Amino acid sequence: MSTKYERIIWIDKEIREGRYPNAHKIQEHFELRGVRTAYDDREFMINRLGAPIKYDKTQDGWCYTEPSYFLPSYELTKNEVLAFFLGEELFRRYLGTPFEQPLRIALNKMMQYLPKNISYDIREEISIFAFTGGATVGVNSELLVELHNAINSRNQVEILYYSASSGKSDRRTVDPYHLHNVRGDWYLIAFCHKRKQVRDFLMGRIKEWKVLPSDFQIKGDFSVSEYLSKGFLAERGDKLIDIAIKFDEYQARWIRDRQWHPSQQVEELPSGELILHLKVGGIQEVKRWIMGYGPHAEVLEPESLRGQFKEEIEKMKKIYEKK
Numbered sequence: 001m002s003t004k005y006e007r008i009i010w011i012d013k014e015i016r017e018g019r020y021p022n023a024h025k026i027q028e029h030f031e032l033r034g035v036r037t038a039y040d041d042r043e044f045m046i047n048r049l050g051a052p053i054k055y056d057k058t059q060d061g062w063c064y065t066e067p068s069y070f071l072p073s074y075e076l077t078k079n080e081v082l083a084f085f086l087g088e089e090l091f092r093r094y095l096g097t098p099f100e101q102p103l104r105i106a107l108n109k110m111m112q113y114l115p116k117n118i119s120y121d122i123r124e125e126i127s128i129f130a131f132t133g134g135a136t137v138g139v140n141s142e143l144l145v146e147l148h149n150a151i152n153s154r155n156q157v158e159i160l161y162y163s164a165s166s167g168k169s170d171r172r173t174v175d176p177y178h179l180h181n182v183r184g185d186w187y188l189i190a191f192c193h194k195r196k197q198v199r200d201f202l203m204g205r206i207k208e209w210k211v212l213p214s215d216f217q218i219k220g221d222f223s224v225s226e227y228l229s230k231g232f233l234a235e236r237g238d239k240l241i242d243i244a245i246k247f248d249e250y251q252a253r254w255i256r257d258r259q260w261h262p263s264q265q266v267e268e269l270p271s272g273e274l275i276l277h278l279k280v281g282g283i284q285e286v287k288r289w290i291m292g293y294g295p296h297a298e299v300l301e302p303e304s305l306r307g308q309f310k311e312e313i314e315k316m317k318k319i320y321e322k323k
Contacts, residue, residue, distance in 0.1 A: 020061025160208035175216040244301040251296035
């Protein structure tokens, strides 16, 4: 059984995509007993949400008289946000079990109603040949909720962050922009006042945090989608690099039908092999990803990355040649 909120979201989407919904279409889509409910939803949108809806006779459906109109934001309660994050954790724990499919369906439904400042990427989770689930860094659920609220209210946050590269923890003030999930790990995308640039913070390494009363404005023309496109998985790079990887006929079966990166292009070879072309930053993350395919993948470009693989192979040979 559908809720009023679900139907309103659907009506708004249909109008924006130029499909001119009407009461009969709504009745059919949601399997309603009659059209009265659909007309009630329309009146609710007009009278309570200020939606400029009119009936277009030529299209036999509803449209907006003001294209700039947007539905008011629905603020999720603390418990509702917490429920989503816990649901995501539950999903990860049951990958590969009979519970996976119903949990996946439920999670996808919840994702439709998430605020725009939260994204979730499960491409690696559902990859046939990659590790699913895996070892993830635990995150305090309260931290997820408070950062979500800080993003919405544009409040700065002070964090005590542990850096794995330096092995030290230090305090930083950040402007939180976005929450992003990669292979089960949550990352905070934020402007770091210490580094004077937007950085990714693995949230499991945030040991302490405090939401500050001071507010902030997002720097310049920052775009989350553009920012994510400059990296690969959880690593970013200022400079985009053209990468070409050849996969043998066997591995190509699992590569060709997946979207690994927005920039990807697949070049099919007569032998059944393929070459995957990427234009990404985060070269070390790409390197680790390719190494997971062992002899089934060969780096063709750039030559510098190909050279790194040669060095790694020599180091591995020395390890395994030891008695």
